[in-house]
Amino acid sequence: MAQQEDVFKKIVSHAKEYGFVFQSSEIYDGLAAVYDYGQNGVELKNNIKRYWWDAMTLLHENIVGIDSAIFMHPTIWKASGHVDAFNDPLIDNRDSKKRYRADVLIEEEIAKIDDKIEKEVAKARKRFGESFDEALFRQTNPRVAENVEKREKLHERFAKAMNDNNLEELRQIIIDCEIACPVSGTRNWTEVRQFNLMFRTEMGSTADGAMTVYLRPETAQGIFVNYLNVQKTGRMRLPFGIAQIGKAFRNEIVARQFIFRMREFEQMEMQFFVRPGQELQWFEYWKQWRLSWHKALGLGDTKYRFHDHDKLAHYANAATDIEFEMPFGFKEVEGIHSRTNFDLSQHEKFSGKNIKYFDPELNESYTPYVIETSIGVDRMFLSVLCSSYEEQKLEGGDTRVVLHLPAALAPVKCAVMPLVKKDGLPEKAREIVDDLKFDFATRYDEKDSIGKRYRRQDAIGTPYCITVDHQTLEDGTVTLRERDSMEQTRVNVADLHKLIHDRVSLTSLLRKLA
Numbered sequence: 001m002a003q004q005e006d007v008f009k010k011i012v013s014h015a016k017e018y019g020f021v022f023q024s025s026e027i028y029d030g031l032a033a034v035y036d037y038g039q040n041g042v043e044l045k046n047n048i049k050r051y052w053w054d055a056m057t058l059l060h061e062n063i064v065g066i067d068s069a070i071f072m073h074p075t076i077w078k079a080s081g082h083v084d085a086f087n088d089p090l091i092d093n094r095d096s097k098k099r100y101r102a103d104v105l106i107e108e109e110i111a112k113i114d115d116k117i118e119k120e121v122a123k124a125r126k127r128f129g130e131s132f133d134e135a136l137f138r139q140t141n142p143r144v145a146e147n148v149e150k151r152e153k154l155h156e157r158f159a160k161a162m163n164d165n166n167l168e169e170l171r172q173i174i175i176d177c178e179i180a181c182p183v184s185g186t187r188n189w190t191e192v193r194q195f196n197l198m199f200r201t202e203m204g205s206t207a208d209g210a211m212t213v214y215l216r217p218e219t220a221q222g223i224f225v226n227y228l229n230v231q232k233t234g235r236m237r238l239p240f241g242i243a244q245i246g247k248a249f250r251n252e253i254v255a256r257q258f259i260f261r262m263r264e265f266e267q268m269e270m271q272f273f274v275r276p277g278q279e280l281q282w283f284e285y286w287k288q289w290r291l292s293w294h295k296a297l298g299l300g301d302t303k304y305r306f307h308d309h310d311k312l313a314h315y316a317n318a319a320t321d322i323e324f325e326m327p328f329g330f331k332e333v334e335g336i337h338s339r340t341n342f343d344l345s346q347h348e349k350f351s352g353k354n355i356k357y358f359d360p361e362l363n364e365s366y367t368p369y370v371i372e373t374s375i376g377v378d379r380m381f382l383s384v385l386c387s388s389y390e391e392q393k394l395e396g397g398d399t400r401v402v403l404h405l406p407a408a409l410a411p412v413k414c415a416v417m418p419l420v421k422k423d424g425l426p427e428k429a430r431e432i433v434d435d436l437k438f439d440f441a442t443r444y445d446e447k448d449s450i451g452k453r454y455r456r457q458d459a460i461g462t463p464y465c466i467t468v469d470h471q472t473l474e475d476g477t478v479t480l481r482e483r484d485s486m487e488q489t490r491v492n493v494a495d496l497h498k499l500i501h502d503r504v505s506l507t508s509l510l511r512k513l514a
């Protein structure tokens with residue numbers, strides 16, 4: 001684990017050194033849990049957004065996009081339940097003065113027990129080799145059984161406390177499990193309190209009575225309040241979906257782990273409107289489809305798992321997370337929720353407007369049910385970055401840092417380099433850049449040795465480097481170096497476009513899903 005934490009630290013500094021992510025307001029010592037994306041980061045982020053947008057809207061005839069405002073009428077947040085219930089339980093340690101989320105402390109305790117179980121299984125696997133019967137071992141080993149029972153009990157108690165909003169019980173669990181503050185090491189805890197995560201501000205001058213408005217904590221409500229506008233103007237029929245990408249804001253109690261938990265972040269959300277009674281079958285569809293979207297990137301199929309929710313949010317009748325294996329464990333990247341007709345019904349009630357859908361096939365009006373897929377751009381960015389980062393030992397004792405980014409997401413697709421800065425090679429290289437730049441993010445680089453230039457491109461994940469040398473002037477060929485294998489092949493300048501396109505285009509990625 002310590003080793004993984006080291007790797008994570010390296011990834012964070014790599015992200016800064018190579019212009020992916022900077023701390024916000026750094027020259028003023030930073031603003032906690034707010035980050036800026038640099039010159040390479042913004043490209044990677046835009047490519048992730050494009051992949052999501054195109055997969056949702058181009059590959060599904062019945063999904064369209066919108067872009068709603070961040071500010072919305074404050075009653076929307078009353079209707080959605082966020083004013084009253086968008087809270088996290090917080091607890092302070094009196095000695096270290098550090099603040100924690102009570103639910104997270106308990107979840108970490110459960111994860112520790114899981115770890116113990118897995119370690120025991122791994123040990124036995126090693127001991128018994130090929131003849132190891134894992135299922136039998138899990139059933140019969142007393143230490144495993146004891147921990148499984150402990151885990152189940154704790155889990156049940158925790159889920160009940162969360163569902164009942166029982167803050168005293170949450171505190172009691174922390175005391176009973178002897179959870180200590182990682183900073184002070186003591187168990188001197190305060191009471192557990194609820195803390196609302198919405199940022200508030202004022203709209204209009206105070207003289208005319210300013211109105212309290214919120215920075216939206218999710219983009220979903222902008223879709224709900226527009227669903228009928230889109231349905232009518234787009235002549236959509238159920239089932240149909242509305243997709244949106246945009247900023248969301250949450251005053252997170254504990255902001256840790258870099259861009260994993262930010263106070264200003266970006267979401268990619270899609271609300272899919274279906275007939276009542278069909279929601280669970282669509283929930284299943286979207287669960288599988290979204291997982292395929294992730295897996296198509298090739299980051300490693302074993303890095304994903306579903307985590308079904310114990311505490312269903314006030315609006316949901318089924319919910320699961322897609323978790324990704326980060327250096328700090330499996331963590332939620334995306335949520336898939338069956339939100340019933342809760343939101344639309346609430347908006348109908350609070351606005352007093354009829355927002356029912358008229359179903360021409362059934363010849364009746366009703367409030368649609370909704371399946372939501374909600375993914376954080378920044379968490380997706382982090383999962384791509386973490387799983388792509390490698391410090392590689394090369395033959396001859398050399399090392400390189402390489403980002404094995406999925407080619408379609410890489411900020412730069414190819415770099416063109418003249419071997420030397422003379423003899424007409426720079427001019428030839430520029431000619432190639434001028435041809436490729438319309439279709440691919442292309443860089444020209446002539447500084448330093450060719451080896452150093454390759455390393456710079458490896459560090460930002462550029463899939464291809466094209467080197468122009470004296471032979472190029474004679475026969476119109478260049479060397480094409482591939483990032484992961486470092487293999488170099490001699491190819492015709494005329495073939496470059498096709499070769500690069502086949503590997504780096506978003507189209508090839510989308511085709512895997514179609």
Ligand code: ATP
Pocket residue numbers: 218250252259260261262263265266267332333334335374375376377378379380
């Ligand atoms: P968590 O339990 O980690 O706080 P959540 O369950 O509250 O997340 P949702 O409300 O389901 O998250 O939001 C959908 C997605 O938005 C999450 O899967 C995550 O990718 C992203 N997200 C939520 N909060 C943050 C945040 N503070 N920073 C970055 N991304 C976030």
